[in-house]
Amino acid sequence: MTSVSSPSKPTPATTTSAPSSPVKAAPATTSEDKVEPVAAAAPAGAEEEVAEVGEASTAAVVDMDVFGQLLEIDDDETHEFSKTLAFDYISQAETTFTEFEEALNAKDLDSLSRKGHFLKGSSAALGLQRVQHSCESMQHFGNRKNEHGEGPTLSEEEALKRCRVLLVRLRKEQDEAKEWLEKFYKQ
C-alpha cells in the first residue's frame, strides 16, 4: 500500500547515494536485522559503557516506510511539505539537545525522560528510527529503568551516567539523520 517507489518522482536512492547508504535497508521493513551491518554503526565512542546503554539500532537511519508516507502526501515534486517538516524537525531537535545537556547538568532525570519522549515522537514521525530507538532508551533511563523500561530501579548516579553515555550516541545518530535529510532535500 504505502509504496516507497512512486513512479512519478525519483526515489531517494537514486538522488542521494548517501555515504551511509541509508536506502539500502529501506525495503526491509523497520526491524533491526543484524544480518546487515550497516556501515558506521553508532557505538564507536564510549566502548566500555556500550553494554550499559543497550545496543544501538542497527537499522537504517531512516525507515523508508514511514518516510515514504511523508513523501506521498507531498503535493508535487518539490516536496515542499516534507522538506519543511524535516527542517522543522532538525531545528526542534537542536533545541531538544540543548535541553538534554541542561537537564544532564542539573541532574534532572525527569526532564531527561520527558525530553527523550518528546524527541522520540518527532523522530519517529519522520522514520528516523535510530534516533527514535535511543530516545526511548533515554526515556527509560530517566525513569531509572534499563533501556527496555524494565528491571530494578537504577541509582541516580547510574541513571545519569547511562544518560550521559547515551547522549553521546544519540548526538551521533542525530547528526547522521540530519545529514541524510539534508542530502535528500539538497537537490
Add this chain to the structure above:
Amino acid sequence: MSGPGDYHPHHPHSYAPPGLNPPDLQGRYDPNLALNPPELGGGPGAATRGKRKAANDDEEDDEKPATGGAKEGKGGASEFVKKLYRMLEDGQFTDIVSWGYSGDSFVVKDMNSFTRSILPLHFKHSNFASFVRQLNKYDFHKVKNPEEGGSPYGEHTWEFKHPSFRADMKSSLENIKRKAPAPRKSTPQPARGRGPGGAIDPMLTGGDLSGLQAQLDQLHRSQQGMQQHMNSLSQDYQAVIGEMMNFQRNMVAQDQLMQNLIQYLVNLEADQKAASNPGQPQSDFVPSSQAQKLISTYTEVARASYEQMADLSRRASLSGGAFQPMPPPPGFGHLDVSRGRREENGGGPGGPPGYGGRDDGYRGPDGSHQPPHGGPPPPQHGGPSHEQQQQQQQQQPPSHPPPQHFQHPNAPADAPRPDSADGRPGAARRQAYVPGWAVPPRVLLVEDDAVCRKLSSKFLEVFGCSIDVAVDGVSAVNKMNLQKYDLVLMDIVMPNLDGVSATSLIRQFDPMTPIISMTSNSGPNEIMTYFSHGMNDILPKPFTKEGLLGMLEKHLIHLKVMQQMAEIPRALGFTDNQIQDALAVSTVGEEGNVINPFSAMGISDHDYVEMLQGIALEKEGKRGLEVVQGNEREGKRARFQEVDQ
C-alpha cells in the same frame, strides 16, 4: 337446676365479647362439680337473672386477664391466678380467706364478707358465683368433705384446690391454665373474620384455634395467590420490555437499511446524471423529485416510529418507575447526506437530543431550505473544478487549516469518475485513501510536538478533515469548551496538562465526542488508564496513514456518505452499553437491591440480571424472544408447583 341450657339465652351480640359464642359458655360449667352459688337459692327467675348478670360480670372480668394472659403467653401466670395469690399472700383478711393448713389449698371462711369486701378489692366485682366460675375455669376443684359439715375450717366454708396452687410455690402458678373448652361444633362464625389486629378472645377454645389456623392458612394461600399473580404480571412486564427492545433494535436496523437504500438510489441517480453529461460540471446535485419524495417519506416514517418508541419508553418508565427512555440513536431517522455538523454532538448527557432540534438541520425534502445534497457539494459528484480547487487548497501552506468549505470530492471507489482525465499522479495516488465525508469532520488535534502536529495535521487534511490544533491539555480543554468537534486526537505526554487529565476534564462536560489517545506508551496498564479516564480508542505512535484513516472511519462512520450495503453497522443505533445501563437501572431498586420478580421461582438474582442482559445483548430479536418465552414456561411450571402445595 343450673343446666348449661340456662345460658343459651345469652346471645353473643347482647354483650358481645368478641368471638365469644354460646357453645363456649357450655364448657365452663362442670356439672359434676356441683358448685352451688348461694344466690341460687332465689326463685328460678331470679336465679336465671342472677346467672345472667353473673355471666355478664364474669365475661367482663375476663377481658382483662385474658389480654394480659395472652400477652404474657408462656412466660407468666394468668392475671386471675396472680390476683388470687396476691390476695392470699396479703394475709390481711385471714379470718375471711386464707391458705389451708397444708398450704396446698385455700379456704373462704366467710363467704358473705368475702363477697362483700374482698372480691371488690381484688376482682372488682362482688359476685361469689362469678368467682367460683373463674376458679372452675382454671381447674380449681372444690374440696369435698367426707361428711357434710365436717370441714376442718368450720361450717359454710369453701375450700378450693389446684395441684399447682400452693402457698410455697409461687413459680408453679404459671402451670395453672384455663381449661380447654369442650370441642366446639364447628359452625362457620362470622365473628371469625376479625382481622389479625383485633384482640384475641380469652376464651379461645381448641375449635377457635383450629378455626384461626384455618383462617390463617386461607390468608396465606390467598397471599400466595396474589404473589403468583404479581409474579406473572411482572414477568409479562419484563417480556413486554424485552420485546419492545427487540422492536426498537429491529427498527434501528430497518432504519439503517432504508437509509442505505435511499442513499444508494440517490447515488445511483447522481452517477447516472454524471455519466450522461460528464463534461458539464454541476455545482450542486439535487436529487430528482422522486428521490426527494422518498427521502421525505422516509423521514416522516422514521420520525413517527421514533416518537412511538419514545412514548412507549416513557410509559414504561412511568409504570415501571425505572425504565429509562432510550436516547434516540444518533442519526436515527436522518439521512447523513445533509447533516449539519453541529447536531452531531448536540446531545448532552442531560437528555437525548430532541428530535425537533435535530430536525432543524434537516428540512431537505421541501427543497427550500437545504436539499439533501445542497449545502456541501456531493462527494460523489466530483467535477474537475472541484479537483482543481482542492489542488490549490493543498498548495497553500499547511499551517492554515483548511476553511470550512474544504471538501474532498473523491467518491467511493466504485463510482465512475468523470474527472479521472485529470491524470495527475499525486491526485491519483491520494484518491485511494480518502473516504467520502458528508461534511468535513472537525478534528481537534492536541499535540505539543510541532513536527508531529504538522504531520498529523497534514494527514488529517489529506483525509478531508477540517482541523483545529491545541498545543497542550489546557488549551484542548478550553477549545472543547468553546466548540464542538467530531473527534479529538490527544497526545498523552504534554506540558501544562497531560492528555489523560485533559480528557477527564473534558468528559465532565462532553461525554460524547470521541477522544483518541495518540501515544507511544501503549502498554496494557497505560491503555487501561486511558480508557478509564474516558478515552475511546488508542492510536499508537508513530501512526501510519492507514492507522489514522482507520480511526477516522471507525469513529466518524456516521459522517461517511455511503456504506457498503452488505454491512449494516449496528453502531448507528443505540449501543449495548446504553441498553445495559437502562437495564441496570431498571433492575436495581432504590435500596440498591436487585428486584427480582422471579425470586419465588428459584431464579437467583444473578441469573435474573444475566437473563435481562441476555435479552439486551442478543443481536437477533428471535433469540431474545426465546429467552423470554423460556422463562415464561419456567414460571408456569413453578406456579403449578406452588398451588399444589
